[in-house]
Amino acid sequence: MKKAALHNLGCKVNAYETEAMQEMLENAxxxxxxxxxxxxxxxxxxxxxxxxxxxxSRQMLHRARKKNPDAxxxxxxxxxxxxxxxxxxxxxxxxxxxxxKKDLIRLLEEYEKKRExxxxxxxxxxxxxxxxxxxxxxxxxxxxxxxxxxxxxxxxCNQFCTYCIIPYARGRVRSRSLEETVKEVETLAANGxxxxxxxxxxxxxxxxxxDGKRHLLELMRAVHEVDGIERIRLGSLxxxxxxxxxxxxxxxxxxxxxxxxLSLQSGSDTVLKRMNRRYxxxxxxxxxxxxxxxxxxxxxxxxxxxxxxxxTEEEFEETVRFLxxxxxxxxxxxxxxxxxxxxxxxxxxxxxxxxxxxxxxxxIRLGEENRSAYEQSFIGKTVEVLVEEEAEIAGKRVQTxxxxxYMKIALETGENLKNTVVKVQIENDSQIIx
Numbered sequence: 001m002k003k004a005a006l007h008n009l010g011c012k013v014n015a016y017e018t019e020a021m022q023e024m025l026e027n028a029x030x031x032x033x034x035x036x037x038x039x040x041x042x043x044x045x046x047x048x049x050x051x052x053x054x055x056x057s058r059q060m061l062h063r064a065r066k067k068n069p070d071a072x073x074x075x076x077x078x079x080x081x082x083x084x085x086x087x088x089x090x091x092x093x094x095x096x097x098x099x100x101k102k103d104l105i106r107l108l109e110e111y112e113k114k115r116e117x118x119x120x121x122x123x124x125x126x127x128x129x130x131x132x133x134x135x136x137x138x139x140x141x142x143x144x145x146x147x148x149x150x151x152x153x154x155x156x157c158n159q160f161c162t163y164c165i166i167p168y169a170r171g172r173v174r175s176r177s178l179e180e181t182v183k184e185v186e187t188l189a190a191n192g193x194x195x196x197x198x199x200x201x202x203x204x205x206x207x208x209x210x211d212g213k214r215h216l217l218e219l220m221r222a223v224h225e226v227d228g229i230e231r232i233r234l235g236s237l238x239x240x241x242x243x244x245x246x247x248x249x250x251x252x253x254x255x256x257x258x259x260x261x262l263s264l265q266s267g268s269d270t271v272l273k274r275m276n277r278r279y280x281x282x283x284x285x286x287x288x289x290x291x292x293x294x295x296x297x298x299x300x301x302x303x304x305x306x307x308x309x310x311x312t313e314e315e316f317e318e319t320v321r322f323l324x325x326x327x328x329x330x331x332x333x334x335x336x337x338x339x340x341x342x343x344x345x346x347x348x349x350x351x352x353x354x355x356x357x358x359x360x361x362x363x364i365r366l367g368e369e370n371r372s373a374y375e376q377s378f379i380g381k382t383v384e385v386l387v388e389e390e391a392e393i394a395g396k397r398v399q400t401x402x403x404x405x406y407m408k409i410a411l412e413t414g415e416n417l418k419n420t421v422v423k424v425q426i427e428n429d430s431q432i433i434x
Contacts, residue, residue: 014045039067042074046060077096097126100127102136155173155201158202194386195230196229196232198219224253231386251294259301261302263302264303276343379427382423382425383403384421390418398412
């Protein structure tokens with residue numbers, strides 16, 4: 001039996017695609033082994049969101065070639081897509097761009113036939129992603145996580161934020177049909193999964209390629225009707241999709257988890273404008289207010305970029321004050337990374353790395369304070385926990401799982417509760433795992 005090893009770089013969408021390709025390989029008769037072991041096929045699903053991601057992609061491809069010089073090395077995804085004809089190096093045998101991961105097995109078979117005839121020219125399947133309207137249909141029946149399944153429902157982005165390369169690597173918005181999505185959710189539910197997470201490159205745009213209108217709420221209503229699914233989460237959302245109608249409708253669906261990731265990037269209106277983010281801090285704050293109006297103590301999480309080109313001390317302080325005002329559950333802080341091919345990379349007044357580091361550290365500390373305050377507010381309350389796995393914490397064997405707000409909780413019990421939803425009273429903060 002041939003062996004295949006896979007390695008994923010990047011976002012949850014990439015992770016879904018990697019798991020789908022793993023399932024293809026398993027169905028084709030391959031044994032899946034860890035990437036650290038010798039294999040006949042190494043597949044790296046690459047990322048290109050930053051220059052560092054590019055470097056990691058190249059490093060993993062080189063590592064695969066070094067591990068077994070006779071193996072077939074497959075490079076898939078955003079890094080190879082964004083290279084746009086540039087030299088990819090000698091480590092790669094098969095190049096698979098976005099929208100062609102479904103062709104993995106065919107490309108492997110074609111490369112094997114060439115190799116049998118002592119022909120070793122590279123196989124490549126990369127299209128002009130900017131001019132495709134096709135949504136690539138990938139399917140998953142048994143994700144790696146045995147309780148929670150991530151489901152890709154959308155690809156591409158039309159926003160063109162000035163710091164982001166993704167629209168060039170992923171193309172324009174393309175959405176999976178509602179019927180196909182529901183069918184996959186039904187399969188996952190039949191296989192025992194309790195929770196699904198709907199993800200996409202720009203999830204809020206789901207369905208605009210159908211008729212120019214957003215259809216995410218319609219999709220969520222359909223998924224909500226699937227028997228066996230007890231929880232539904234959403235991937236990252238743009239503030240613009242949060243309206244009174246949207247928030248009220250979500251609150252009326254009991255399976256929807258009160259856990260919302262609203263991408264912010266900056267609390268300064270002038271920085272947001274340079275980023276081409278298409279909302280103001282005031283508009284963003286109103287979206288948070290709407291969610292808190294319709295949900296009791298929702299977990300609001302976000303991303304913030306520090307050191308964006310031209311970010312002054314005054315603009316940074318505006319971000320600090322905004323984060324203090326909103327009081328997010330989690331704040332993911334990123335230092336601006338200059339990405340070749342984007343408008344921001346050519347902007348004047350690039351911020352020094354030392355200043356980025358100082359600002360990042362300050363926001364990380366503030367984020368930890370906000371997180372602690374949010375978690376402390378649950379002491380004494382009873383929460384629902386989906387139990388996921390066993391772990392050893394402070395010398396004790398415990399079972400762990402997440403609340404509907406996505407707080408990780410430890411339970412001391414001798415009973416195997418994996419993949420069940422249980423009520424837990426949080427008596428002290430030692431039960432909450434960071």
